[in-house]
Amino acid sequence: MSKLDLSDPAIIERLSAALEVAGINGIEITRPDQSLLIRVAGSADGHARQVRSSKTDVGGAVVVVTAPMVGEFWPSDLSRTGAPGAFAAGDTVGFLKVGPILLPVSAGPSKCLRQHLVEPGTIVGFGDPIAEVEPEA
Amino acid sequence: MQPHQHFDKVLIANRGEIALRVVRACREMGLKTVVVCSQADKDAAYVKSADQSVCIGPPAASKSYLNQHAILLAARLTGAGAVHPGYGFLSENTRFSAAVEEAGLTFIGPDASAIATMGDKIAAKSAMVAAGVPCVPGPDAELPSEADAIRAVAAEIGYPVIVKAAGGGGGRGMRVVLTEAELLEAVSLTREEARKAFGTPALYMEKFLQHPRHIEIQVLCDTHGNAVWLGHRDCSMQRRHQKVVEEAPAPGISDALIGPVGAACVAACKQIGYRGVGTFEFLYEDGAFYFIEMNTRLQVEHPVTEETSGIDIVQQQLRVAQGEFLSMEQGDVTCTGHAIECRINAEDPATFMPSAGVITALQLPEGEGIRVDTHVEVGYKVSPYYDSLIAKLIVTGRDRADAMQRTRSALAAFRLEGIATNLPLLRELFEDAAFAEGETDIHYLEKWLKTRGAA
Incomplete structure (x- = not known):
């Protein structure tokens, strides 16, 4: 049996839908090469999903975080947008907004944000660079 | 039938020359365009010629141009009101046509039921016979499974005959039979190929035309x-x-x-x-x-x-x-x-x-x-x-x-x-x-x- 690609938007969408239907709050899948965390919670303007999907990256150097899927990019903390040396909030560099759903984009192991590479509200596609991060000093 | 919907932005779910052709037609009509692309096509000039472009996946078509979820997501994000499928890829996919319309968008093509009817060769032939369109000699029905019945169908048509997969197309899933001695083995092989390639073992038989x-x-x-x-x-x-x-x-x-x-x-x-x-x-x-x-x-x-x-x-x-x-x-x-x-x-x-x-x-x-x-x-x-x-x-x-x-x-x-x-x-x-x-x-x-x- 082939392994699921946990960064595949279709897989994330199906898992999220299944969790909502089943009334389950979240799921975490961890493999040596990939991990996926989905949390579903009620919010004022509908359901919000938190999704963290990451692949193992190389430590040490500056890492470019790319969009795992199509979405409208919003930084995780607007007040620190693009501020060099800021820490990515809650391990995320920002969110991909798709309709009412916000999908957090993981910073991975490198948690120090160097800069965002796109303006807030930009529509980004699969693989588009979103931010540069580097390991904490 | 889908209610008519006004749209002023068209998402083109295809690539290459046909994507550019649709962009040109839209532009001449004052419609805005969104071209979706894979990472392999991302830097191509034709992609940038659209009003908007969105990369929807890696180069493999199965993860980009055939990825219905990603295409619909791109349509939703960019505010496209219609999807043009071009040719190939998802253009004759019943589920995609239905999914586009379920998402409240216009599919620029026939509805899912028409695609399904014409995609099933037996159903299509039956519809054509009913409308008076001339068809190749042979019953507009699935080939039976009993050996004697198969031989009878072939004898009535007259050799040579061609055995075809009902769900096939593009030259795949078909076999020419010149004599009765080859018939049953050919049917058996084609049926197995059809089951594997098209998800249905249904076959039909027609007269094989030699120089059409x-x-x-x-x-x-x-x-x-x-x-x-x-x-x-x-x-x-x-x-x-x-x-x-x-x-x-x-x-x-x-x-x-x-x-x-x-x-x-x-x-x-x-x-x-x-x-x-x-x-x-x-x-x-x-x-x-x-x-x-x-x-x-x-x-x-x-x-x-x-x-x-x-x-x-x-x-x-x-x-x-x-x-x-x-x-x-x-x-x-x-x-x-x-x-x-x-x-x-x-x-x-x-x-x-x-x-x-x-x-x-x-x-x-x-x-x-x-x-x-x-x-x-x-x-x-x-x-x-x-x-x-x-x-x-x-x-x-x-x-x-x-x-x-x-x-x-x-x-x-x-x-x-x-x-x-x-x-x-x-x-x-x-x-x-x-x-x-x-x-x-x-x-x-x-x-x-x-x-x-x-x-």
Whole structure:
């Protein structure tokens, strides 16, 4: 049996839908090469999903975080947008907004944000660079 | 039927020359465009020519151009009101057509039920028989499983027969049977292939025509019950069921002969409530037409019909999807002159192996009656991931002889360097006397290739 690609938007969408239907709050899948965390919670303007999907990256150097899927990019903390040396909030560099759903984009192991590479509200596609991060000093 | 919806932005769920062709039609109509692309196509100029572009996945088509979720997500994000599927990929996918409409968008093509009916060869044949469209001799029903019953069907049709997968197409899932001794094994093998390739073991059987030509009729239908046919094409010049050269009109076929067939196609469209553009494909032998299948999408070769009819088929598709009435009646459709399309493929002209790489020089032919539909330019990287079609040369003349001569000149002037293409093969083919004479059958090109030792 082939392994699921946990960064595949279709897989994330199906898992999220299944969790909502089943009334389950979240799921975490961890493999040596990939991990996926989905949390579903009620919010004022509908359901919000938190999704963290990451692949193992190389430590040490500056890492470019790319969009795992199509979405409208919003930084995780607007007040620190693009501020060099800021820490990515809650391990995320920002969110991909798709309709009412916000999908957090993981910073991975490198948690120090160097800069965002796109303006807030930009529509980004699969693989588009979103931010540069580097390991904490 | 889907309620008509106004849209001012169209997402094009395809790539290459057809994506650019749809962009052009939209722009001429004042519609905004969104082109989705894979990472392999992301930097191509044609992608950037759209008002907006979104990368939806990695190079593999299964994760990008065939990824329905990603395409619908892109449509939602960009505010597109309609999806144009082009040809190939998801253009004849029932579930995609339905999903687009369930998402509240307009699918620029027929509805899911029409695609499903025409995608099932038995159901399609049955619908055509009911509408009076001539079909290949053979029952419009699934082949039985009992040996005696199978033999009886073949005996009634008369050998040679061809066994085909009901869910097949594009030349796959079929087997010719010359004698009764080969019959049961052929049925068994084809049934197994059909089960694996198309998800259904259903087969049907027809008379095998030995020297047919491939003739097709273009139709255009609105959502108000109006339909017209836009003339006919000859696509007999094929290699391994892939068309190489197409022309309109089909040479040597009189209006009196094909007129009733075109009218029957229009009647069939009205009967099944078809909307948008479509193509009825026929085999033609000894003065008779035999329906083989209907393609429920825009065809690669649509430009030859555009050039002879003067009708922009892609714009008509968009207008029909907007709920407009057809702006013409059958009497308004007049085809003049002769148009020929050559498919320029990135492939070795002798071995037909695909050729990937960077185009280092490009000079397109120009002049009266010459049209080139292409997305490539100098510096374009031909990807190994997709179909090898990189350009279509469409040449129109006063008559067939004039169009042939202009095509020879245009092919001679066509310069493309950096990768191998089939241009040398096309130049040689257009010097062939039998092709120049016209009315060659669907086996001609493969025989010609063997004669010159290239097949």
